[in-house]
Amino acid sequence: MAEIQLRNVSKRWGSFVGVANFDLTIADEEFLVLLGPSGCGKTTTMRMIAGLEEATEGEIVIDGRVVNDLDPKDRDIAMVFQSYGLYPNMNVYENIRFPLKVRKVPEAEHETRVMKAAAMVELEPFLHRKPAELSGGQRQRVALARAIVREPNVFLMDEPLSNLDAKLRVSTRAQIKNLSHELKVTTIYVTHDQIEAMTLADRVVIMKQGVVQQVGTPVDIYDNPANTFVAGFIGSPAMNLMDGDLKDGTFTGQNVTIQGLSGPNGAVTLGFRAEDAAIADGPAEIEAKVYTMELLGDATMITVRAGGALVSVKAHKEYRAEIGDTVRLSVPAEICHLFDSQDGRRIGAA
Structure with missing residues (x-):
C-alpha cells in the first residue's frame, strides 16, 4: 500500500x-x-x-x-x-x-x-x-x-x-x-x-x-x-450555462429573468442543472420554444434556446411536447450558480 x-x-x-x-x-x-x-x-x-x-x-x-x-x-x-x-x-x-x-x-x-x-x-x-x-x-x-x-x-x-x-x-x-x-x-x-x-x-x-x-x-x-469548464464537463447532460447581466440580484438574458440572486452587478454566466429545474404551468423564469424533446425512459428531456444557449430540463417521463411549442421553465434562484464572464470562475467560491 x-x-x-x-x-x-x-x-x-x-x-x-x-x-x-x-x-x-x-x-x-x-x-x-x-x-x-x-x-x-x-x-x-x-x-x-x-x-x-x-x-x-x-x-x-x-x-x-x-x-x-x-x-x-x-x-x-x-x-x-x-x-x-x-x-x-x-x-x-x-x-x-x-x-x-x-x-x-x-x-x-x-x-x-x-x-x-x-x-x-x-x-x-x-x-x-x-x-x-x-x-x-x-x-x-x-x-x-x-x-x-x-x-x-x-x-x-x-x-x-x-x-x-x-x-x-x-x-x-x-x-x-x-x-x-x-x-x-x-x-x-x-x-x-x-x-x-x-x-x-x-x-x-x-x-x-x-x-x-x-x-x-x-x-x-x-x-x-x-x-x-468543470460545470460544462461534469454531468449528463452538462450544466446549463447562459450569458446575461446581473443587476441588483436579477439576472436577465434572452428569454430569461431570474430574481433573488447574490453577486456583483455586470455581465455574468449563469448555470443550473437540468434535474434541478422543472416545467411550470404558470409564469416562470424562462419562457421559450421547444428545440428538441428526448425520451430517456425514466424522464423526458426538454431543450429550449434561451440566454443564447441550448438549455435542458428534465420533466417526468410522461411529459410530451412538440418542437416549436412554447414552454415555461421554473428555475429558482437557489439552484443557480454564477460564474465570472471573463475567466469563468464561480462567483463566491472559496
Whole structure:
C-alpha cells in the first residue's frame, strides 16, 4: 500500500507544456481519477508516475521514497492499458502468471496467486483459452488479473474500458469498483468519461491543457464546480450555462429573468442543472420554444434556446411536447450558480 505525492510536477517538450505544476497528495488506498478531454495531460501525468515519461520538474514520491530516477520496474506499480497487451501465444493462465515469472516470484506461489486473481475477475472457466478465443470484456479482465497477481503498491489504469461496448463498460466498471474495495490498493485511473469518474472515484482531478482545474469528491465537483469548464464537463447532460447581466440580484438574458440572486452587478454566466429545474404551468423564469424533446425512459428531456444557449430540463417521463411549442421553465434562484464572464470562475467560491 502506498501514499503518492506529486510535488509541483511539470512536463514540457520544448515550449509546449504537457503538465504544469501538478501538486497533489494521493492517500493510501485512495481511488483517484484523472479526468479531462484528449490532450489535457492526464495520461502524461500517469506515465510520469509510472516512470514511462521523465518529469521536467518536480518530485514524484511513492511510499515516502522519491522515485524520479527509478526505472518503471522498480516502482512496484502495475498498469492496465486501453489495449489489453496480452500474449497471443499464451493461454489465460500463462498470461496472468507471466508477471510472476518475470519478477522471479517463487514458483510454489504461482498457482495460488493466479487462481486467486482469476477468481476475483471471474475467469476460472477460461484459463485454458487463448486471447483470440475471448471477448473484449474477457480480455480486459485478463489484463486486470495480470495486474492483480502482482500484488503491487499502486495500480495505474489508463482508459481501460475505452475498447468495450456500452453494456460491457457498465459491467466491467462495476467489477473495477468492487475490486478496488476488496484489494484496497492505491489506484490512479485515467479517463475522458465523466460517468466513469463520478461512479468510481474517491476524488476526481479535472484537467484542461495540462492545468488542474479542480480536485474534489464527485459530489463536491458536481454540486460546486470551480469554473465553467468543470460545470460544462461534469454531468449528463452538462450544466446549463447562459450569458446575461446581473443587476441588483436579477439576472436577465434572452428569454430569461431570474430574481433573488447574490453577486456583483455586470455581465455574468449563469448555470443550473437540468434535474434541478422543472416545467411550470404558470409564469416562470424562462419562457421559450421547444428545440428538441428526448425520451430517456425514466424522464423526458426538454431543450429550449434561451440566454443564447441550448438549455435542458428534465420533466417526468410522461411529459410530451412538440418542437416549436412554447414552454415555461421554473428555475429558482437557489439552484443557480454564477460564474465570472471573463475567466469563468464561480462567483463566491472559496
